[in-house]
């Protein structure tokens with residue numbers, strides 16, 4: 157959904173984060189640093205206290221490393237520990253559920269907190285994989301419920317998948333976009349299905365990475381190095397369709413046929429790719445592929461690519477923390 161970021165974005169002033177683990181702490185930190193009044197709740201009073209301590213320690217470490225402003229320590233210091241969850245959501249505009257990926261646990265917690273929260277509260281699950289409609293069945297007011305899927309570590313990774321269920325009200329999606337933009341995040345709407353978009357693609361890559369090791373092509377370390385230094389280098393700038401268009405869809409088709417013959421039917425070229433190649437839509441070099449490219453647009457894209465890649469090369473060649481011996485530092 158395209159949202160005008162100037163429309164507002166201050167609708168959420170109070171938020172409750174359920175679960176103070178890897179994700180919940182980062183989400184609580186992002187919300188608190190943006191000036192939102194945050195309550196944090198874990199599975200017991202003692203676990204909530206320990207989560208609060210870890211949140212402060214994590215922020216202190218980042219401030220000391222120069223990664224955050226010193227004022228962030230005060231903002232994070234204002235986060236309140238609260239237990240039980242029903243009390244923690246009693247006066248809040250937004251609930252971010254980030255408890256373990258356990259379906260009965262999420263269902264039962266979402267049921268009880270959606271019953272205890274004010275009627276206008278938005279309830280968001282950070283589930284990595286459960287379809288939102290399956291969770292919505294257990295939520296009071298499913299029109300105020302959706303998935304907000306943050307990525308680890310949530311304080312740094314910009315992307316958040318926004319997953320509406322079939323009964324989620326459009327204004328809830330709209331308000332979440334505004335909030336996420338206000339937090340400096342990049343929200344993208346995706347449909348509800350198992351594991352959504354990012355994890356589906358990430359897991360497909362992971363399965364192939366494991367297969368490469370099991371087939372004896374390379375060690376895990378070597379696979380990591382190949383991914384990081386080859387197509388991983390492109391990914392901060394371009395997605396798979398833009399990359400395929402720039403590489404040439406005829407090339408992709410040929411590679412997939414070789415993989416299909418040599419490795420297995422899971423690499424069978426998709427009909428859409430075959431069709432595009434049959435139509436002569438080979439990508440940017442042909443003026444069309446998955447996208448359309450006028451001569452000017454093609455040239456602009458190449459300039460953009462080269463500028464971004466040159467900047468990435470410079471950035472990656474510099475050590476971030478000088479060991480005192482590097483001439484590039």
Ligand SMILES: NC(=O)c1ccc[n+]([C@@H]2O[C@H](COP(=O)([O-])OP(=O)(O)OC[C@H]3O[C@@H](n4cnc5c(N)ncnc54)[C@H](O)[C@@H]3O)[C@@H](O)[C@H]2O)c1
Nearest residue numbers: 175176177178179198199254255256257282283284306308
């Ligand atoms: N770890 C990741 O990389 C990642 C990325 C994106 C999404 N997610 C999703 O985020 C959610 C949380 O993952 P995580 O990695 O932070 O898990 P985690 O195990 O690190 O933290 C979960 C926290 O929830 C607490 N908890 C358990 N029961 C609770 C209850 N009833 N009430 C309140 N708190 C409770 C636990 O004590 C723990 O502190 C999961 O749904 C996961 O799939 C994880």
